Amino acid sequence: FDKNGDGFIDREEFQFCWNQWIKTIVRPVNAFLIVDVQNDFISGSLNISNCSAQHNGLEIIEPINNLLETVDFDAVFYSLDWHPSDHVSFIDNVKKRPLHESTPVDADSAQVYDTVVFAGPPPMKQRLWPRHCVQDSWGAELHKDLKVLESGTKVYKGTNPEVDSYSVFWDNKKLSDTTLNAQLKMKGATDIYVCGLAYDVCVGATAVDALSAGYRTILIDDCCRGVDLHDIEHTKENVISSHGVIVHSNEVKRMVE
Ligand code: VGL
Ligand code: ZN
Numbered sequence: 546f547d548k549n550g551d552g553f554i555d556r557e558e559f560q561f562c563w564n565q566w567i568k569t570i571v572r573p574v575n576a577f578l579i580v581d582v583q584n585d586f587i588s589g590s591l592n593i594s595n596c597s598a599q600h601n602g603l604e605i606i607e608p609i610n611n612l613l614e615t616v617d618f619d620a621v622f623y624s625l626d627w628h629p630s631d632h633v634s635f636i637d638n639v640k641k642r643p644l645h646e647s648t649p650v651d652a653d654s655a656q657v658y659d660t661v662v663f664a665g666p667p668p669m670k671q672r673l674w675p676r677h678c679v680q681d682s683w684g685a686e687l688h689k690d691l692k693v694l695e696s697g698t699k700v701y702k703g704t705n706p707e708v709d710s711y712s713v714f715w716d717n718k719k720l721s722d723t724t725l726n727a728q729l730k731m732k733g734a735t736d737i738y739v740c741g742l743a744y745d746v747c748v749g750a751t752a753v754d755a756l757s758a759g760y761r762t763i764l765i766d767d768c769c770r771g772v773d774l775h776d777i778e779h780t781k782e783n784v785i786s787s788h789g790v791i792v793h794s795n796e797v798k799r800m801v802e
Pocket of ligand 2: 674
């Protein structure tokens with residue numbers, strides 16, 4: 546730059562620098578990603594209040610709505626766990642696919658939340674869940690009290706019957722990605738605010754993938770509820786060690802504006 550060698554850059558050069566680098570530092574493009582705030586996780590078949598942490602998923606709706614109403618995000622995404630009826634994660638489907646010899650529990654003794662190893666090939670670890678978020682069912686709908694913006698974008702995941710998908714970016718085997726990254730790139734997003742259900746499953750996996758994809762990633766702690774307290778602590782440690790940030794929702798407006 547400074548192609549004239551006079552110590553100044555001209556307007557065109559400045560414009561180039563601004564678009565390429567400066568804008569992403571001084572004017573972040575903020576995306577808000579609300580993960581799986583669906584009936585089944587709040588009061589349906591995979592109600593997280595029945596899991597060890599005994600969390601109440603309903604409690605995040607008010608702080609999330611409050612953010613949607615008060616913070617001027619550049620883009621808002623709602624993810625939906627969206628499984629076909631024969632999905633590999635459903636415990637009632639466990640006998641439909643052969644297990645690998647290394648599986649710690651066999652198909653007859655497998656209980657909900659156990660991990661089995663399917664034969665593949667390649668062999669695939671899978672945690673078993675109750676049948677949940679079946680495409681087009683009530684359980685898969687976003688909770689009725691969640692504010693769904695007209696301008697918001699829905700992202701569907703877990704649609705391949707053969708592989709589970711915790712992250713909103715990738716399935717668990719990284720066989721295919723969702724539409725999320727392309728849509729974030731299209732909006733020029735630099736920063737992603739992540740919240741939702743379940744903290745230690747889909748929210749955690751999504752935050753870690755957002756960091757790997759190079760986004761500044763902010764996890765909104767009070768807008769998440771999870772399955773297991775130890776796993777939630779582990780999720781937070783992972784996010785911090787991958788250079789993510791964990792904040793309370795009352796800090797977000799200041800950060801965005
Ligand atoms: C989820 C378990 C199974 C989640 C999805 O959204 O956290 N958890 N499928
Ligand atoms: Zn699922």
